[in-house]
Amino acid sequence: MKRQIPLIITFLIGTILIFSFFIPPMEKLEQTSTLFFDVIAVFAFFLGGGNLLRVHFNKLRRRKRDWGFSTVTLIGFFVTLAAGLFKIANPGGIAASPTTEGALLQEIFTYVLIPLQSTMYALLAFFVASASYRAFRAKNREATILLVAAFVILLGRTPFGMMLTGWMPDSLSVLQVPNLAIWVMNSPNLAGQRAIMIGIGLGVISMSLRLILGIERTYLGEEGA
Amino acid sequence: MRRTTIIAMAVVLGLFILSWILRSASYVTVQEHYLIGGLKVTFSAFLTLAILSFLYKDNPFYKFAEHLFVGVSAAFWMSMGFWTTIVGNLVPRISQSLSEFFQVPYQPGSYNFVYFIPVILGIMLLMRLSRNRGWLARWPLAFIVGTTAGLNFVRYLRSDFMEQVSATFVPLFVDWKGVGYFISHFSLSASGQFVAIVANWVIFLGVICGIIYFFFSKEHKGVFGAASRVGIWVLMITFGASFGYTVMGRISLLVGRITFLFRDWLGWIS
Amino acid sequence: MLDVTFGIPLVVLSDVGQAISLLLIGGGLLWIFIRSLKAKEVDRRVVFLFIFFAVAAPILFPITFQEKATPIVKKLFDKVESLPAGSKVLIAFDFDPAMAPEVQPMANAFTRHCLVKGYKVIFMSLWATGQALLTQTLERVVKGEFPEKQEGVDYINLGYKAGNEGVLNVIVTNFRMMFPTDVNGVPLDSTAVFDGIKSCGDLDLIISVGGGKPGIKEWVLFVGDRVNVPMGAGVAAVVAPQLYPYYPKQLLGLLGGVKGAAEYESELVKHYSRFEHTDTPGLRMMGPQTLAHVVIMAFIVIGNISYFIGRRRERRR
Numbered sequence: 001m002k003r004q005i006p007l008i009i010t011f012l013i014g015t016i017l018i019f020s021f022f023i024p025p026m027e028k029l030e031q032t033s034t035l036f037f038d039v040i041a042v043f044a045f046f047l048g049g050g051n052l053l054r055v056h057f058n059k060l061r062r063r064k065r066d067w068g069f070s071t072v073t074l075i076g077f078f079v080t081l082a083a084g085l086f087k088i089a090n091p092g093g094i095a096a097s098p099t100t101e102g103a104l105l106q107e108i109f110t111y112v113l114i115p116l117q118s119t120m121y122a123l124l125a126f127f128v129a130s131a132s133y134r135a136f137r138a139k140n141r142e143a144t145i146l147l148v149a150a151f152v153i154l155l156g157r158t159p160f161g162m163m164l165t166g167w168m169p170d171s172l173s174v175l176q177v178p179n180l181a182i183w184v185m186n187s188p189n190l191a192g193q194r195a196i197m198i199g200i201g202l203g204v205i206s207m208s209l210r211l212i213l214g215i216e217r218t219y220l221g222e223e224g225a
Numbered sequence: 226m227r228r229t230t231i232i233a234m235a236v237v238l239g240l241f242i243l244s245w246i247l248r249s250a251s252y253v254t255v256q257e258h259y260l261i262g263g264l265k266v267t268f269s270a271f272l273t274l275a276i277l278s279f280l281y282k283d284n285p286f287y288k289f290a291e292h293l294f295v296g297v298s299a300a301f302w303m304s305m306g307f308w309t310t311i312v313g314n315l316v317p318r319i320s321q322s323l324s325e326f327f328q329v330p331y332q333p334g335s336y337n338f339v340y341f342i343p344v345i346l347g348i349m350l351l352m353r354l355s356r357n358r359g360w361l362a363r364w365p366l367a368f369i370v371g372t373t374a375g376l377n378f379v380r381y382l383r384s385d386f387m388e389q390v391s392a393t394f395v396p397l398f399v400d401w402k403g404v405g406y407f408i409s410h411f412s413l414s415a416s417g418q419f420v421a422i423v424a425n426w427v428i429f430l431g432v433i434c435g436i437i438y439f440f441f442s443k444e445h446k447g448v449f450g451a452a453s454r455v456g457i458w459v460l461m462i463t464f465g466a467s468f469g470y471t472v473m474g475r476i477s478l479l480v481g482r483i484t485f486l487f488r489d490w491l492g493w494i495s
Numbered sequence: 496m497l498d499v500t501f502g503i504p505l506v507v508l509s510d511v512g513q514a515i516s517l518l519l520i521g522g523g524l525l526w527i528f529i530r531s532l533k534a535k536e537v538d539r540r541v542v543f544l545f546i547f548f549a550v551a552a553p554i555l556f557p558i559t560f561q562e563k564a565t566p567i568v569k570k571l572f573d574k575v576e577s578l579p580a581g582s583k584v585l586i587a588f589d590f591d592p593a594m595a596p597e598v599q600p601m602a603n604a605f606t607r608h609c610l611v612k613g614y615k616v617i618f619m620s621l622w623a624t625g626q627a628l629l630t631q632t633l634e635r636v637v638k639g640e641f642p643e644k645q646e647g648v649d650y651i652n653l654g655y656k657a658g659n660e661g662v663l664n665v666i667v668t669n670f671r672m673m674f675p676t677d678v679n680g681v682p683l684d685s686t687a688v689f690d691g692i693k694s695c696g697d698l699d700l701i702i703s704v705g706g707g708k709p710g711i712k713e714w715v716l717f718v719g720d721r722v723n724v725p726m727g728a729g730v731a732a733v734v735a736p737q738l739y740p741y742y743p744k745q746l747l748g749l750l751g752g753v754k755g756a757a758e759y760e761s762e763l764v765k766h767y768s769r770f771e772h773t774d775t776p777g778l779r780m781m782g783p784q785t786l787a788h789v790v791i792m793a794f795i796v797i798g799n800i801s802y803f804i805g806r807r808r809e810r811r812r
Contacts, residue, residue: 002360006367013368017375031665031672036343037372038658038665038673039315040365042306043347045657049303050354052295069292076296084304095328097654097678098308099627101634105304107265109627113301114592115269116294117624118482119276121593125479125787126280128472129546130539133527133794137802142461147795149465150472154792157473157754158785159560171412179415182565184466185739187424188431192463194389194740195435195456201385208374208381219370220363280543305623310657317675330682332675376664380716384745388720392744467736470752474597474732476550476787477753480780481596483551493555 007214014212052077080108149184156181230285237286241271244490251492270490273482315340393432395425431459512556520549520786524793531801534808542794549790550783558782562754562761571727571748572762574700575608582699583692584609585617587714588625588632589705594731595628600756600777601729602628602704603636604763610641610649611767615688617698619653619674621662621709626655626678640773647677647686654678659709663717668694696722706731711738715745729755753780 013033020030056070082088083104090096090103099106138144155161161177168176174183210216249263256262275290316323317332318340324331346365353362399421401407411419437449438456445453487493523545527537564572578584586605590598609616618633620626633652637644644650653674656662665673670692676682683689691697695718703711703726711728719726725747730738732752742749750759756777764770 002363006363009364009367010371010374013371014375014378017372018378021379027668031669032339033372034376034658034661034664035314035672036340036346037369037661038310038656039340039343040347040350040369041657041659041661042310043343043350043365044369045299045303045306046347047350047353049299050351052299054354066288069288072289073292073296076293077300080297080300081304084300085307087308092679093328095680097626097630097652098304099630101630105301106627106630108297109301109624110631111265111269112272112293112297113624113627114595115272115482115485116276116290117298117592118478118596119273120294122475122478122482123276123279125475125550126543126546128475129791129794130542132472132791133537133542133798134539136795136798138799142457145458145461146465146468147799149462150468151465151792151795153466153469154472154788157469157752158788159562159781160785160789170414173415174413174417174420176415178565182567183415183420183424184462185736186567186742187427188459188462189466189736190739190742191428191431192435192460193737194393194428194432195439195460196463197385197737197740198389198432198436199439201381201389204377204381205386208378211370211374212378219366281540302623305626305655306657309623309626309655313656313676314673329680330676372661376660376717380720384716384720388745389740392740463736467733470732470736472788472791473752473754473784476784476791477597477732477780478593479546479550479787480554480753480783483547483554483783484780487551487554 003217003220006220007217011212011214014208018212049077049081076112080105083108149188152177152184153181156184234285237271241267244270248490266489270486273486277482315344319344393429395428397425397429398422399425427459430455435459510556512552513558516548516552516556516786520545520552520790523548524790524797527794528797528800531797532804534801534805546787546790549787553782553786557779558785559778560781560785562757562778562781564758564762567742567749567751568755568758569748569762570743571702571750572608572759574725574727574747575605575612575702576766578612578614578699580613582612582614583617583688583697584614584700584702585619585695585698587701587703587705588618588620588629589622589703589710590628590707590731591622591624592628594706596776596780597731597753597756598704598706598729599628599632600753600775600780601750601759603632604756604759604777605702605704605729606632606636607640607770607773608763610637610644611769613649614699616650617653617688617692618650620655621659621713622705622707623655623657625705629654647681647688649688651683651686651688652678660713660717663709663713666695667718667721668696670694694722695724698724700725700727702727702729704729706734710734711741711746715741719745729759753777753784757781 016026016033017030020026052073056073058064059067059070060074084098087094087096087098088104089107090098090100090105092100092103096103099109136143136147138147155164156177156179161181165176165178173179207216211219245263245267247263248266249259252259252262272290272293275286278284279287312327312329316327317329318334318337321331321333346368349361350365351362352358400418407418410417413420434452434456436456437452438445438460440453443449484494488495527541527545530537575584586602586609588602606616618629620629629652637650641649646652654677656673662673670689671683674683677686695701701714701718701724703714705711711726711730711734714728715726718724726745727748728738728746729750730752732754735749735751735755738746738749750756754777757775757780758777760775760777764773764775
């Protein structure tokens with residue numbers, strides 16, 4: 001029963017959503033099911049938050065390694081949650097958007113979340129540069145093709161490429177690096193990405209069918225659990 | 226705590242306070258709450274530099290920033306989800322008194338009782354945190370999986386398969402007016418007929434050879450193997466283009482952060 | 496600012512600064528090249544410092560370039576330009592702070608373009624962080640540059656809803672079921688913007704700005720292909736190559752990364768003199784972008800040269 005009912009739910013809801021696409025009178029049922037999905041998605045956020053609390057309270061209680069930083073996580077969590085749930089300092093009051101300019105939540109977003117998240121991803125620029133120097137080697141034909149294509153794009157996507165090859169006459173204009181970069185993106189890149197997209201699309205279609213028909217059950221966890 | 230750590234923290238704190246004072250001083254004539262304004266920008270700069278310090282090596286400042294990010298991010302998404310979807314979509318359908326409390330328009334309806342179903346499923350999802358009742362979370366998980374599978378099945382079939390196959394059948398002879406016209410107007414102009422024809426041939430053959438490469442049920446030998454090899458070359462160009470764009474993307478993020486440091490924090494640029 | 500601090504004219508300071516920066520970067524690359532030829536390791540922190548300097552120098556001493564829109568950007572610009580008066584355009588802010596430096600300039604450019612043409616603009620987001628970033632655009636661009644525009648009449652902010660593609664699956668046939676009110680609790684039926692709009696099929700153009708999931712792919716799959724609404728996109732550079740298969744049948748135009756933003760901004764400035772003195776972060780970022788690209792290409796070349804020299808030495812042994 002612990003595994004049968006979820007399989008029946010998956011089958012029913014999946015089938016409803018597939019058929020509703022082709023049967024317009026089922027549109028209302030489709031919309032309602034999707035709205036249910038959206039509400040449950042928010043409970044998934046709460047689950048994530050709850051799990052975070054459990055992990056860090058556990059670390060704190062057992063004085064595990066770096067437990068002091070868990071207090072930072074918990075303080076940041078509770079301050080932001082209070083700011084968001086109670087709309088602290090929100091000029092518009094309870095009815096206004098939680099991210100109204102001047103609200104504490106928006107200030108936390110602007111001065112804490114933005115610098116943290118953008119800088120984390122900005123670190124990748126350094127690692128890309130380091131990888132360019134240390135790892136990207138034209139060891140074989142395929143790697144050479146990859147690097148040549150990368151060069152064309154890197155040059156073509158900056159004004160430097162036009163400076164280098166802008167002197168070419170119109171009859172050879174496809175060899176101007178910016179035009180070459182456009183051609184690479186619109187032809188071989190498009191072909192390769194389309195091949196990948198078709199492959200992934202077929203994979204998603206087959207996996208969706210497997211899930212709906214109950215052939216794929218890994219999302220239910222281990223047998224006997 | 227080690228002596229070097231204490232000295233480092235003292236230096237950072239001193240620089241933080243100095244920056245706060247200088248920033249606040251620059252805001253005196255511009256902002257009413259200049260002290261808070263200065264503190265906000267200084268704290269943002271501190272967090273930025275804390276993350277960047279990871280490039281030297283892992284350190285307590287980076288760990289502080291990383292842990293703060295995790296906590297703030299989780300709480301932000303929870304708050305937004307609550308107000309926008311629970312209060313915005315669920316409350317107006319299930320309770321008039323709650324709608325009045327949250328000041329959202331109540332939406333009466335004969336079948337509104339069905340909206341208690343996602344509430345029950347949502348609570349069951351939270352049971353995942355319990356060791357004994359964790360199996361209850363399978364029901365809402367099944368609902369999520371079924372919804373995703375049902376929605377994706379048709380959309381991917383249409384947009385990522387049928388439309389893509391259809392778009393691959395491009396005219397292989399563009400603006401064809403005969404061999405004589407083609408030869409007399411031959412050029413490597415980017416907008417010329419020859420380049421357009423080559424482009425379409427590359428698209429048509431490239432897609433077919435790329436798909437052949439991914440067909441692993443048959444050994445890649447003979448004509449099939451040759452087509453697979455062409456497919457790899459096309460894919461290598463694709464990955465090279467992706468790498469070029471990835472470099473551009475990552476550099477842009479760094480430009481954004483350095484601009485913040487130089488403009489908003491240090492005031493070196495306008 | 497440095498010119499105020501040192502009392503030197505900005506133009507001279509900028510030219511001198513650019514020359515010094517380029518000399519230092521060139522010299523540094525030469526040093527790395529010589530070390531590589533001698534098979535000596537260059538510490539990765541030196542590489543990090545180098546890339547920092549390559550990006551920081553053109554920010555301090557700006558190098559600016561003219562940009563010309565490529566066809567994939569021009570098509571989207573021309574579509575926005577050619578819509579009839581009073582058209583209804585939806586702009587989705589589907590991104591987070593990690594993508595914002597690249598895509599927020601695009602979102603701001605689209606907003607300016609639509610408002611200056613007098614279209615009714617509907618703002619929404621599939622990302623919680625998108626709603627917060629949308630607030631910045633509303634404050635700085637809409638209220639800051641178009642104070643005559645009225646919320647509810649000329650534009651509306653629907654905000655964020657959780658559910659990713661689930662949101663799109665509802666609004667494709669019924670907007671009000673997912674968004675009964677705007678972000679401030681005002682019912683959609685009481686707003687002039689939503690007169691005559693029941694679903695996404697009633698819109699004249701949808702522009703998704705972002706690059707993650709959910710993003711433009713989900714918009715194309717769940718909305719664009721279902722109700723045949725023209726779709727445009729502004730995406731982070733990392734994601735742009737993956738969307739080319741949708742162009743031009745399913746996506747009529749695509750802005751990829753900072754270059755795309757710079758091209759759109761330059762078209763906007765070319766067509767509308769009121770934007771001549773507007774901040775154009777896309778165009779501004781092309782200077783550091785160009786220098787960083789040159790440095791990265793130099794790193795690849797130097798790395799490969801040292802690799803081949805090292806391989807030859809080993810073969811000789």
